[in-house]
Amino acid sequence: MSLRYALLGLLSDGPASGYDLLRTFKLSLANVWPATQSQMYTELTKLAGAELIAVTDEGPRGRKEYTITAAGLEDLRTWLTTTTPKEVHRDETLLRIFFLGVIPPGLARTYLTDIAERAEREHANLRELEQGIDWNERDLSRYGHLALEYGARATALKAEWARWALENLPPEQD
């Protein structure tokens, strides 16, 4: 259901083709709601079927430009204002933490170090992405900037936590 609104949201900023949306996604929404090419094209077809978006132009190579309809915009607004987001925390990295006692202590330390390093890299990537983007007047990018800031803080926190965990690993037992 969320992908549907992710696409409506992107289209609320202006018309675009599936291919356009695919690229925009990678730079923005993919960080908070991953989706594959396959999924996106399927969903766009469904949205067009429900008349929440419409094909408003056709270009070379079978390119179809979609525009959000009034019904689509209304649906998006309704979703935003009348429903509450589900808070689902699914984190495989954290799941494994519970089971570190099952492997040799050295490997457990390596695991935590890797987490810290990956998080630091991710943090750097986000800050770099931030530099590279034209934070213009468009709503999507202005609000997207807030989301990016969250990502930057969250990755920094994960790295810090992993380093802290290294210092606070349960003492080895006999």
Added chain:
Amino acid sequence: MSLRYALLGLLSDGPASGYDLLRTFKLSLANVWPATQSQMYTELTKLAGAELIAVTDEGPRGRKEYTITAAGLEDLRTWLTTTTPKEVHRDETLLRIFFLGVIPPGLARTYLTDIAERAEREHANLRELEQGIDWNERDLSRYGHLALEYGARATALKAEWARWALENLPPEQD
């Protein structure tokens, strides 16, 4: 795939029935890897079929006690030491942030305030859970404590970020 290892992980700490695991889950793994009752019983049946766990006792009311097998423990260790966790960030709350420009500014502010409040409540719940748990010698709880600390920090961060975002909302446009 992760649920499979989540269950193997819990069973590595000692034998338990599906019902036992269900309760343990709620207090621990559910926070990093949610799963439903339905999913768990199905997965346990599959694990037993693959002989990674075995029924070692049967009690009243059809209760089946499962014990991890040597093959199961090996599988768990292999997973922990030879595969890298997928970092997937799927957060509906953040997804909506991108589209706040589509709704009236007052509602956008309410949305951010709600995020802060929910995160603060979640934070309080986790700290309370922390008080309530017997942090004994068992590996699962010792390492689980590290995961809980992450959750506590992450919820605090989310609340802080939401309050910061309220102060840094894009200026209204004409």
Added chain:
DNA sequence: TCGTTCATGTAAGACGTTACATGATTGT
């Protein structure tokens, strides 16, 4: 002309959610 990018689509299978269904045992 030939590789890259643009551009869209389908199909199979894994995973996750919701709902339904059933019944035994325990404590009051």
Added chain:
DNA sequence: ACAATCATGTAACGTCTTACATGAACGA
């Protein structure tokens, strides 16, 4: 006797991933 809890299972449906498939247009 009755409610709550213990205890397990199935079915339908929706979502997500992986892989395959196809071909037009552009630039060197």
